[in-house]
Amino acid sequence: MGGFYFLSSLTSGRLACWTFDDALDLESHTVFVVDVFRGGSNKTAKSLSAQLAGWTLHFIVGCVVGLLHIPPFPTTEDPKTRTYFTSSDSSRACILLDTVLHYTTSTINLDDVSVSKQLGESGRGLSERCLQINRTDNAGYPCSRNIGLSASDPNAYLQEQNEMFYLRHNTSETSEIRLAPARGSALGDTAMLIPKSTTLSPFVDYRASTIGISTSCKPITDKCQFGVWGTNDAYSGFYCSPYFYGVLGKTAVIANDSTTTDDPDIPPLASKLSPNLQIAFFEDEALGIPYNTRAYDFNTGKSNTSIPLLPDDKLVNEVWVAVAGRVPTSALRADSELGDDSNFSKGTELLLNIVISCRYQALDVEYTWFNGTVQNVRLQKCDNGTISELYHGYRTPASVSGTNPTLLDILSQAAMQLNTTEFCRTWANLFSAEVMSIIGGVTSPRSNTLQQDRTPRLVVKIWIPSLVWLLLCCLMYPVAGVTLAILATETPRAGHIQSAVSRISLSGLAEQGFLAQHEESAAGTSTRGIMEDDSVRVGFGDDLRFKKWAVKARSAIHVSGAGED
Structure with missing residues (x-):
């Protein structure tokens, strides 16, 4: 067997490289003495950096000389040599098999699932205070506008109103509105109320129930009689039914009390939120029966105590909403098809008018929260109109005390869509979120029906043959190590070994x-x-x-x- 030793003198900078041709027969040997770095006179002071540089060069040159003079491996029958080569071959085999093992190994993500011992409260439903309210005692308003609470506990009332605002702007700390795609359902996309996703553990899955709102819209511009009038044809008049007509582009005339309108161009129970947006609520698709839950007078649009309130069992779940809107062509997207769409009426070349009929309804929603996503959504229509009334009754028809910037923004976002289908779909989805923001302010948590805890595991898929051979080669290490240790204890007692060691x-x-x-x-x-x-x-x-x-x-x-x- 060939090999080499390095013997060096750091003080003199002289390195001796001794090579031998056989590990056991050291009679044939060669000694090289190489001056790789001389430190100079003992009287000459050397810096530490110079010494380190010399030692480094000293070592590198010695390695090169040693490697260049390694004799080829001899063939020998000596058991010590065979043991050495066995351990060397085992190490090379381990390196090779370890490389093969790494290339053939793959990992699989596996979740260890266990049923939770304690259920969380991720569901949502109407609060107990909301369920106990009597509309008759609340001036006909639903619990979303709790007049009695505003007087008895203003802070609690403001908390509900603040939560509505937070949900509308997606800044609530407890809940959020998530849109679940319809996926073939005739109900359309559903806005559902779930806990704030950032507060949920990614390793906890659950199934819970909540409230959902689904809205679907379609254009009915062709069923309304549009005409233009005013200076430069700035006004666009329309007439869809005896209870839904108006003039887009014209500001509402305010009554003397400054809280309602006194405009002949606005139906009694309609709301003109801006010159370019007007809405009204109906019980039917034909827009012939206004949805009058607070006993308003159809002629004056004001409350009439002689007219009874609509009882709770008469409230409807499916509420129809008529929307008349106007958008300028400058508010369209660059490649929009709305300008040439027959569902839009052109007041002028720069203005587009549209009327859509929408239906929103409340739903009982069951869903599964798994790995941070909403899955397996099941929808069921609510049996009564209590939840739908929370949004409709919250609004005051013919009021000019404040507009609704959210609906104006929804109109602008819908106008940015490519065609009428996307226009209606965008309006419907955003309107569902608007309705849900009002409902969400008067909800409370509900217990989960099912819940599980997930513990992620990383499972390794290994090619068995490579693993078996690697283990066998690894097992040879302790055997070879023990054998070499025994041989090492016997070697110093050999006379020729002692003589060779003393010479070198x-x-x-x-x-x-x-x-x-x-x-x-x-x-x-x-x-x-x-x-x-x-x-x-x-x-x-x-x-x-x-x-x-x-x-x-x-x-x-x-x-x-x-x-x-």
């Missing part, structure tokens, strides 16, 4: 070199202890001559140095 030790090399120089100086000759030829440097000869020479050299040193200081 640092003290032996130094003794030979310095004694040879002293002998040459005393004799006046240039004979060297290490002979050289043109090809390689040879060693010291056989052991007997070397020992005799060493004894003689020691005697010469003692004799010659006796009279010197």
Whole structure:
């Protein structure tokens, strides 16, 4: 077996590289003495950086010399050599099999699921206070506008109103509105109320019930009689039914009380939110029966105590909403098809008018929250109109005490769609969220029906043959290690090993070199202890001559140095 040793003197900068051809037969050997860095005189001060640089160069050159003189692996029957090669082959096999194992290994995400011992409250339903309210005692208003609470506990009333505002702007700390796609359902997309997603654990899944609102819209511009009038045809009049007509572009005339309108161009129960937007609520698709739950007078649009309130069992779940809107062509998207769509009426070349009929309804929703997403949504229509009335009754018809910027923004977002279908769908979805924001202000948590805890696991898929062979090679390491340890304890007792170690030790090399120089100086000759030829440097000869020479050299040193200081 071939190999090499490095023996160095950091003080002298001299490195000796000794190579051997067989680990057990060291009679054939070669010694190289290479001056890779001389530190100079002992009187010369050297910096630490210079020493480190010298030692580094010292080591690199020694490695290169050693690698260039590694003899080829011999064939030997010695058990020690075979043990060494066995351990070396095992290490190479482990590296190869480990690489194969890494390339053939894959990981699989697996969830460890367990049923939760305690159910959370992620569902949503009407609060107890809302369910207990009596509309008759509340001036005909639903619990979303709790007049009695505003007087008895203003702070609690404001908390409900604030939650409506937060939900509308998606800033609530407890709940949020999530839109569930219809996926083939005739009900359309559903706006549902769920807990704030940032407060939910990603490792907890549940099934719960909540409230949902679904809205569907379609254009009915062709059923309304549009005409233009006014200066530069700025006004667009329309007439869809005896209870839904008006003029787009014209500001409402305010009554003397400054809280209602006194405009002949606005139906009694309609709301003109701006010159370009007007809405009204109906019980039927034909817009022939206004949805009058608070006993308004159809002629004056004001409350009439002689007209009874609509009882709770007469409230409808499906409420029809008529919307008349106007958008300028400058508010359309660049590639919009709305400008040439027959569902829009052109007041002028720069203005587009449309009337849509929408139906919103409240739904009982069951859904599954899994891995941060809403899944397996089941919808069922509510049996009565209590929930739908929370939005309709919250509004005051013919009021000019304040507009609704949210509906104006919905109109602008719908106008940014490509065609009429997307226009109606955008309005419907955003309107559902608007309705849900009012309902969500008077809701409270409900217990989950099902709940589970997930613990993510990372499962490793391994190619079995590579793993088996890798384990077998790894098991050879302790066997080879124990064997080599036993052999190592026996090796120092071998005579030729001890002789070789003494010859290549640092003290032996130094003794030979310095004694040879002293002998040459005393004799006046240039004979060297290490002979050289043109090809390689040879060693010291056989052991007997070397020992005799060493004894003689020691005697010469003692004799010659006796009279010197």
